[in-house]
Amino acid sequence: MAAFLSTFALALSGTATGAADPRYPDWPCTQAKVPDISLAAVWAGPALDDAETKWRDDAKISALVSKLAARKTPLDEAEKSVKEFLAGFAADKTANAKLLFAGLFDTLNAQRSQVMNGLERVSRKQRDAADRIREETIQLQALQDATPRDDTKVEALSNQLIWETRIFEDRRKVVRFVCEVPTTIDQRLFALGRVIQQEME
Numbered sequence: 718m719a720a721f722l723s724t725f726a727l728a729l730s731g732t733a734t735g736a737a738d739p740r741y742p743d744w745p746c747t748q749a750k751v752p753d754i755s756l757a758a759v760w761a762g763p764a765l766d767d768a769e770t771k772w773r774d775d776a777k778i779s780a781l782v783s784k785l786a787a788r789k790t791p792l793d794e795a796e797k798s799v800k801e802f803l804a805g806f807a808a809d810k811t812a813n814a815k816l817l818f819a820g821l822f823d824t825l826n827a828q829r830s831q832v833m834n835g836l837e838r839v840s841r842k843q844r845d846a847a848d849r850i851r852e853e854t855i856q857l858q859a860l861q862d863a864t865p866r867d868d869t870k871v872e873a874l875s876n877q878l879i880w881e882t883r884i885f886e887d888r889r890k891v892v893r894f895v896c897e898v899p900t901t902i903d904q905r906l907f908a909l910g911r912v913i914q915q916e917m918e
Contacts (some may be wrong), residue, residue: 746896747842748832753780754826759907762914763811765819772820777802778813782820784911786828788898792905796912803916814917818910839892844850846885853878 744750756765772778781802783794799817805812857874860867 723912741837743831743840745836745843747769748900751899752830752833754822754903754906756822759903759910760818760822760914762818762910762917763815768812768819769823772816772823773810775816778816778820778899781817782824785821786824788905788907791885791910795905795909799909799912801917802852803913810915811917814913818913819844821906821909822914829899829902832895832902836892836895839888842910843877843888843892845886846888850878850885852882853881 741897753911767789772782781798784790785798785892790798802817803810803814853874857871860871860874
């Protein structure tokens with residue numbers, strides 16, 4: 718039982734403390750939550766104007782945006798695709814560059830929001846799971862101290878707690894990994910925006 722409780726304490730460490738930023742109580746990451754990417758932070762080119770809504774009307778732009786925004790597309794390959802695409806335009810290069818960036822900005826911001834919303838959903842599940850494990854640990858202690866002791870119930874609840882703690886720990890590891898994704902998206906958008914602006918010059 719002592720071994721289990723030490724595992725339990727380790728698993729729940731960090732769940733009792735409040736969120737780093739009280740504005741976002743469900744945010745589980747050590748990285749500060751920035752709900753949206755600021756356009757000014759990633760784009761120093763000309764005003765996007767109607768490109769912000771019109772990029773979806775261009776099938777080639779939309780298809781390229783999907784490819785560039787996909788995390789499975791290596792960044793160097795994405796940058797090369799941007800250069801090759803914009804090299805095919807002369808007089809209207811700026812217009813197409815603006816459409817391309819507007820599409821990337823929209824798409825990557827939406828991806829980022831999905832990831833962040835998912836992290837907060839998991840954080841709420843983790844908090845509920847922590848509460849449940851605490852309650853069941855108290856129940857287990859009561860069963861162990863009971864006279865006469867029902868070893869079948871003790872074993873069943875012990876096994877259940879070990880399983881729930883393992884799931885809790887696995888989720889916590891996944892959260893730690895996924896917490897890096899919004900930053901990766903930020904970096905991708907900044908890098909591709911820089912390439913697009915360079916190709917416009």
